[in-house]
Amino acid sequence: MFEKSTYENRRKALKNKGLNGIAVFPGNIDSPMNYTDNTYHFRQDSSFLYFFGLDIQGLAGVIDFDSGEDFLFGNDFDIADIIWMGPQVPLKENAKKVGVEKCSAFSKLFELVSETIKQGRKVHYLPPYRGENKIMLEKLLGIPIKLLKENASVQLIKAVVDIRSIKEPGEIAEIEKACATGYQMHVTAMKMAQPGVWEQKIAGTIEGIALAGGGMTAFPIILSQNGETLHNHDHSKILKEGNLMVTDAGAESLLHYASDFTRTVPVGGKFTQKQREIYEIVLAANNHGTALTKPGVAYLSVHLAVAEIIAGGLKDLGLMKGDVKEAVRNGAHALFFPHGLGHMMGLDVHDMEDLGQIYVGYDDEIRPVDQFGTAYLRLGRKLQPGFVITNEPGIYFIPALIDKWKNESINADFINFDKVNEYRNFGGIRLEDDILVTETGSRLLGERVPINPDEIEKIVKG
Ligand code: GLY
Ligand code: MN
Numbered sequence: 001m002f003e004k005s006t007y008e009n010r011r012k013a014l015k016n017k018g019l020n021g022i023a024v025f026p027g028n029i030d031s032p033m034n035y036t037d038n039t040y041h042f043r044q045d046s047s048f049l050y051f052f053g054l055d056i057q058g059l060a061g062v063i064d065f066d067s068g069e070d071f072l073f074g075n076d077f078d079i080a081d082i083i084w085m086g087p088q089v090p091l092k093e094n095a096k097k098v099g100v101e102k103c104s105a106f107s108k109l110f111e112l113v114s115e116t117i118k119q120g121r122k123v124h125y126l127p128p129y130r131g132e133n134k135i136m137l138e139k140l141l142g143i144p145i146k147l148l149k150e151n152a153s154v155q156l157i158k159a160v161v162d163i164r165s166i167k168e169p170g171e172i173a174e175i176e177k178a179c180a181t182g183y184q185m186h187v188t189a190m191k192m193a194q195p196g197v198w199e200q201k202i203a204g205t206i207e208g209i210a211l212a213g214g215g216m217t218a219f220p221i222i223l224s225q226n227g228e229t230l231h232n233h234d235h236s237k238i239l240k241e242g243n244l245m246v247t248d249a250g251a252e253s254l255l256h257y258a259s260d261f262t263r264t265v266p267v268g269g270k271f272t273q274k275q276r277e278i279y280e281i282v283l284a285a286n287n288h289g290t291a292l293t294k295p296g297v298a299y300l301s302v303h304l305a306v307a308e309i310i311a312g313g314l315k316d317l318g319l320m321k322g323d324v325k326e327a328v329r330n331g332a333h334a335l336f337f338p339h340g341l342g343h344m345m346g347l348d349v350h351d352m353e354d355l356g357q358i359y360v361g362y363d364d365e366i367r368p369v370d371q372f373g374t375a376y377l378r379l380g381r382k383l384q385p386g387f388v389i390t391n392e393p394g395i396y397f398i399p400a401l402i403d404k405w406k407n408e409s410i411n412a413d414f415i416n417f418d419k420v421n422e423y424r425n426f427g428g429i430r431l432e433d434d435i436l437v438t439e440t441g442s443r444l445l446g447e448r449v450p451i452n453p454d455e456i457e458k459i460v461k462g
Helices: 004-015 046-052 079-085 091-097 107-118 131-141 145-151 154-165 169-191 199-212 273-292 299-316 324-329 357-361 399-407 417-421 453-461
Strands: 022-026 032-035 060-064 070-073 102-104 123-125 222-224 244-249 261-266 388-391 394-396 428-430 433-437 442-444
Touching: 004 046, 004 060, 004 154, 022 046, 022 107, 022 131, 046 060, 046 154, 060 107, 070 091, 070 107, 091 102, 107 123, 107 131, 123 131, 123 154, 131 145, 154 357, 169 199, 169 244, 169 261, 169 388, 169 433, 169 453, 199 222, 199 244, 244 428, 261 273, 261 428, 261 453, 273 299, 273 388, 273 394, 273 428, 273 433, 273 453, 299 324, 399 417
Parallel strands: 022 123, 070 102
Antiparallel strands: 022 060, 060 070, 222 244, 244 261, 388 433, 394 428, 433 442
16 A cells, blocks of 8 residues: 555545535445355445555444544454454554554444534435445435435535546556556467457456456456457457457456556557548547647547548548548547547546446536437546546447448448448557556656557567
8 A cells, every 4th residue: 555644635635625514435345246245355445545545354444534633433443354264454553554643343333423413514425336335325314325326415526526536656666567568468469469369368368467467357257359349348259360359458457546558459460441530530539639638638629630631531531521620520420430539537447437427427517418328428627637547539430330330321421331331340440548648748657558559560470
């Protein structure tokens, strides 16, 4: 974990946000896979981890904004736990590591909260996403599970988003460790992209690299020759010469910070002309996205500028037509690029998505756009130094979407459907890098995973 002062300073920053009452941060608990004692790999809640640092199940942290006190609740281990799990650090000692003096048994959390409610003070909490914590919060607060989300504290959400959005130097160092593991995962996948290899073998091998790096993957690996399916977790096919393989994968560092890269390679190591032409457009889009990324720029405008690069490139190839800016204004690019340019990244690969995308990615000035494609943009607001974001343009040929648009004449003024039809078995290409917004511009995080098409061909060919 980080130094004790890191957690103390983060809680202090939260206390300076003008809230009253208390905030409850439930940590996660072990989640059974098929029976109680056979659990999924434990993943702590990210906001708990951020403010209370302890990567241990069954805890809850409380910050009292009125008195300035911090509390930790959890149960000490008994002899049976020690027999099965080995010697354990007492709760009090763990609490000290993160600068919390007051700690008690978990049941005391219920007393503290009911006392706070009786005093007429506010109890803030973040939107829960795990069943176990929803049940616990229902009991703790007397709010029915189905109303927990809408009763979560917007004031607390906004304060936490404000603080977690700006990454500290220590956090950036952690993300760069995750990037280093991500680099190894991707170069390994490239080398394995040979005809006859089972996709799952590659996915499993690179997942192993993440685990061997000390963390888990930052999200379930996306790896497929059907890269037109944006989040394709089906790795059941055998690689075929000439197909494109999309790999979207990243690791968590030991302290649970994420990386998230996507690369697309030709199986066997030779792009066809058609593939290379589309690849070059996506690469230009990616480079343009990075070049435009700097403080004060709305990521929505970067997304739209990148969409223009994509539409312009596709127009040059005869797939789109008409005025490029008008095509993008009408959302015509979204036939090929039906997702957002990127998202915040940190302790979560889609950082703080549990708190609500509207608070993380948008603000009073930049509101979400209700148009197919751009509506999926997770981050639209103005960039600030310290933001860590992804830049992940793509071009996809999704047969069902092509047919729908053609049959319904959607954006027919901007699409050459006959030409598009020639690409219906193309698959997809996505290229994703992770970026830190700096005081003056931006920089890529980690060593850039090979992206130049000649270099990619060389690596795949070995
Ligand atoms: N890497 C998966 C995603 O960004 O959605
Ligand atoms: Mn991503």
